[in-house]
Amino acid sequence: MKHVLKNVEKQFEMFQILNEEGKIVNKEAMPDLSDDELKELMRRMVYTRILDQRSIALNRQGRLGFYAPTAGQEASQIASHFALKKEDFLLPAYRDVPQLIWHGLPLYQAFLFSRGHFHGNQMPEGVRALSPQIIIGAQYIQATGIGFGMKMRGKDAVAITYTGDGGTSQGDFYEGINFAGAYGANCIFVVQNNGFAISVPRDKQTAAKTLAQKAVAAGIEGIQVDGMDPLAVYAVTKHARERAVKGEGPMLIETITYRYGPHTMAGDDPTRYRTSDLDTEWEKKDPLVRFRRFLEDKKLWSEEEENKVIEQAKADIKEAIKKADKYPKQKVTDFIGNMFEELPSNLQEQMEEYKAKETK
Template identity: 70%
Template sequence: MAANKKLNPVDVLSEIEAKFEMLQVLNEKGEIVNKDMDPKLSDEELVELMTRMVWTRVLDERSTALNRQGRLGFYAPTAGQEASQIASHYALSEGDYVLPGYRDVPQLIWHGLPLTKAFLFSRGHYKGNQFPEGVNALSPQIIIGAQYVQNAGVALGIKKRGKENVAITYTGDGGTSQGDFYEGINFAGAYNAPAIFVIQNNNYAISTPRELQSKAATLAQKAVSAGIPGVVVDGMDPLAVYKVTKDARDRAVAGEGPTLIETMCYRYGPHTMAGDDPTRYRTSDEDSDWEKKDPIVRFRTYLEGKKLWSKEKEEEVIEQAKADVKAALKEADATEKQTVTGLMDLMYDVKPSNLKEQYEYYKGKESK
């Protein structure tokens, strides 16, 4: 009898990595290159998706400017990630739950969060975390990767209640280096929870290049360790992102468990507006190469070819977005200011002795 062939772990790894090829439907020229993956959205759906992406780009431009003017607080730019964010959200249903990271405010807004609330969240106002009834979402998570564990729990709750919905969460490539990432996907897999985990691989965890974070050829292949499906998709391609997210949702509501999705994308701006300077760790050539893959540009070309989009239509969306931002900012400015004593009143029913002294001190300052 022939001796059993020795299993080479290097070969096994190579076989696994080879299965994680990046999926694409719409190339950089706005051409369909994979008809089998085309989600075949209706004309109305295509226009709506483009509208949301353009509106979100304007929101990012205005939010960046407002931050520089001191009129917003914490802000993480989103330009370049519209396909990854908006197309994945577009594949969801209203009853699904969204657990965002701090860069994922656009998904919250399209899930029903008033823009005024988003501005108040940026300013650190407690009302920014008071979501209207029916908005199935948690506040943006600041702790890197913590939303992955929360997503697994929310998804399990959905399953136990017999709901045909999913819980979706997002993190960046840096988030996959956190223990919460592994714990979240493992828990969801073990309990076959209806969860979708999105890795928005924008190449840098603040300033740390992707290749220095993990030896894995892809981040999606980490799904193998949890026994769940993983997929890599062109995160600048709205049709491909929509398709893989819709497939993941269909699997989840059918009782087939969670999916890990890695979207290959790029953020044009800094990690956040809090002092990060991307020119210190990224080259102008790299920026230029990614700008050629812009999700809005390629989707615009595709829709114009189908006679569904025009310069006039885009200008209407831009002006509407500017008007929406102006109105929401006015409402946020009119909201009563948050005070230190007000925050203490919300936090404590019975104040500890050390805070009682501080309370009286701030009360005196606020009364002047």
């Protein structure tokens, strides 16, 4: 059976449109994006890189709580989201706050989420999303249910969810894609393969040569894409969305990407499991550098335009963190009241006890 496995693996070659020098290497696959759309995609990626830098600084100052750095994964995250519509439902993992922000979550609420404030998990009216999932892979099952509901209602929409390479070793991953395949749910499953599940290398957790090939067992389409190439990520996600809404079933997308920072800011030290040579190799593939070169060749981008985006991002972040600082602090009674519509007797007693304490 070895030849069968090898034949399967050979079919999952990495899809690419834009090479590391910012040159088109696959003209036939070039997505139909206007000049304004190309510039908007770049604007969002630059903005997200600045948001990441400022969030790390705020975390170190003690002004944010949990934070998972995103630098390096902008093409994988932002270009995939760029292919979606407002009606689509987003189910992010904890590193996918940028997509949630571009989907409509106000920036100050993203900061409140990082601080563990319940308001950071309350989606505004019209924002079709769940708050970031902390349990690894659990969002895959949730996405399957939502995508199945969309199919049953005949909606022109999809549920899209994200996990890392480590998430593909979870049972929830397999259960989610299997159910979605069996029932043809309107789902897009994105695996952001940044090479490490915290500190565990990808090749230590699975013998599969690609993660995209895991789609075969579920009977759904799978593809591996250059996750540092925003055009390729956009094109593949758009294709997956069009298939799903036409009733052609879900799709698994593996994006080959890299996170330049630690797994999270909670004490992870990537220098203990990654070499400087590996970091240097991936820095040459930086999605912002690659896309910038492409746009500059087309006379669509300049240093002046980029600086405007950077200054706007800094101003927005400054205003948002001020708003988050001024937001009412959480109380114990908030937690109790948010859990139940009608409190059981034991919690009613606790509610009264803490109300009395909080009014002193």
